[in-house]
Amino acid sequence: MAGEEERGVVRVRVKKCDGMLPMEFRSFAVDPQITSLEVLQHILIRAFDLNGKRSFGISYLSRDRSGAEMYQSLVSDWDLDVAFVSAAKTYLQLKMDIKPSEDSPVMEDWDIISPKDVIGSEQLLAERTRSLAAAALPFTQSLLSQMGRTLSKVQQALSWSYGEEIKPFKPPLSDAEFHSYLNGQGQLTRPEELRLRIYHGGVEPSLRKVVWRYLLNLYPDGLSGQERMDYMKRKTREYDQLKREWTARVSHEDLEFIRGNVLKDVLRTDRAHPYYAGSEDSPHLTALTDLLTTFAITHPQISYCQGMSDIASPILAVMDNEAHAFICFCGIMKRLEGNFCPDGSLMSIKFQHLKLLLQYSDPEFYSYLVSRGADDLFFCYRWLLLELKREFAFDDALRMLEVTWSSLPPDPPETEVELLGPPLDADETVTYKDKTVETFLRDDKEQKEKQRRRHMLRPSREEADASRNAVIKQKDGQNRPLVVWQQVIHQQSSFARQQISKHRS
Incomplete structure (x- = not known):
């Protein structure tokens, strides 16, 4: 149906x-597939001739x-x-709220007034600053281990002073330390200790290209330096061969659909x-497109889904090599393919795990979500799907990702990373024998609808509820995610205890 199709x-x-x-008022048309918020802001600035001199907020009309x-x-x-x-079928209705200019005497909601300005007491200000610092110090030390620059900005805005700059637990892993x-x-002899070290300080940007391959479990155990080089050369040739086999593995129509x-x-x-800046045909954008297209073709059971580009993007930017990035992407998708x-x-x-953790760690907030009908936690969907990658600035996301990956136990492949996924199941393969034209058209329409829905980032509430019920309910009526959650917590706790014990000794 035309109403159900994705609008261009x-x-x-x-x-x-x-x-x-x-x-x-202004009216115009945009392509939703290539229009980002930044692009929309530029369109509005030009449409209303603001020339970037005035700040504004944007909101859209919806219904509760x-x-x-x-x-x-x-x-x-x-x-x-x-x-x-x-958006309604006719148009998307937006509202621009122009904010006062910087020289306006009207205060914004983010203006900060110090206690000194209000009370005029130096002593009270000093006492409040010391108490605030004493209360915030343990928290900021933990926060700075991963987000040091963010807190630095907060300190500047609030004029906090601790007497000396608070630094992360440890500096990022250096090349000299990595070789230890x-x-x-x-050969890597202490993989668990390496991950613990990265967890406490991250990795120097110049070293990420090397260390991320370990974090993403590319190498089998015991490879020497020369063996790792030979391994990557061989896997690179394998990727190049898979890339040349696009048209042999899928039809031209399917290839165009996937690539589109x-x-x-x-x-x-x-x-x-x-x-990734520049023209749409830049080498880096082409490499990212080819990488994801190759993965979709060689992994037909997963194919491509919206969100995979966000997972592959930082890997390609760090590796700066299409083949190496593809190998790393296959390594991380071994763990994340179930998300799609x-x-x-x-x-x-x-x-279910997130809900259980929230109930345990912050029952008051969970009760609030229940009262607001938000206890399904669907607003966390992108966080879980992409492991928070899109919730941080790009460079901060690189640090966050490597720290997150380092918290997981090593899981190297037994022999090598598989670059070719399993074929489609027999019952998923479309056959045309003994089908009437009417049946074929109906099945083809259903197949296209399934493909369209496969590429949606967020499932419908009905789909999510159905899949959740299918997972939660077992024949004996027990809550399976609770059992799985307990097993995961037990495994991770055992790993954490081992690392803490080694670290202390």
Whole structure:
């Protein structure tokens, strides 16, 4: 049905509100597949001739559960995607709220007034500062181990002073220190200790290209330095061969469909970062597109789903080599491929784990979510799917990802990383024998609808509930995610205890 198909163009109507001035209106059309929030902001600046001199907020018209109209804030690409999906069939209605200029005497909600300005007491200010520092010090030490620059900005804004700069637990892993974990033949002899070290300080940017291959479990155990080089050369040749076999593995129509879906996401992935900036046919964007296309073709049971570009993007930027990035991507997808399975079973388990952890760690907040009807935690879907990659600035995300990966136990392949996934199951293969034209057209339409839904980032509430129920309920009526969660906690706790014991000794 035309109403169900993905729209190539969305008409937009914008209302500008600027204090007591008369409202202004503009209308235009955009392609939702290539329009990011940054692009939309530039369009609005030009449409209303703001020339970047005035700041503004954007919101879109939607409806709540009762059907009442309300405006929702647009602050990220994710919000914009939701706005496009929920837009009325006629047009998407936006509102621009112009904020006061910097020289305006009107205070913004982020203006900071120190106690000194209000009370005029130096002694009270000193006491409050000392008590605040004493209370925040343990927290900031932990936070700075992963997000030092963020807290530095907060300190500047609030004029906090601790007498000396607080630093992470340890500096990032250096090349010299990394070699201390290798023996004379270049074999990694202390993988658990290496991961613990990275967890406490991250990795120097220049060393990530080497260390990430260990964190993503590329190498089998016991490889020497020369064996690792030979291994990567052989896997690179294997990737090049797989890339040449595109047309032999899928039809031209399927290839165009896959590549079209990949390209839509690639053109919106991390384009603000210098590595992916520039024209749409830049070598780095082409490499990311080819990498994901090859994965979709060689892994037909998973194919390509929206969000995979966000996982591959930082890996390619760090490796700066298409073949090596593909090998790393296959390594991480060994762990994450369940996130993109059509039945949603693994994501349902993750939601259950998150709910259990939230109930245990912050029951008051969980009760609040229940009271607001948000205890399904669907707003965390992207966090779980992409492991928080899109919730941080690109460089901060690199640090966050390597620290997160280092918290997992080593899981090297027995022989080598598999670059070719299993074929489609027999019952998933489309056959045309003994089918009437009407049956074929109906099946083809259903197949295309399945493919379209496979490339949606967020499942519908009905799909999520169905998949969740399928996972939670067993024949004996027990809650399976609880059992799995207990096993995972036990395994990770055992690993953590071992590392702490080694670290102390």
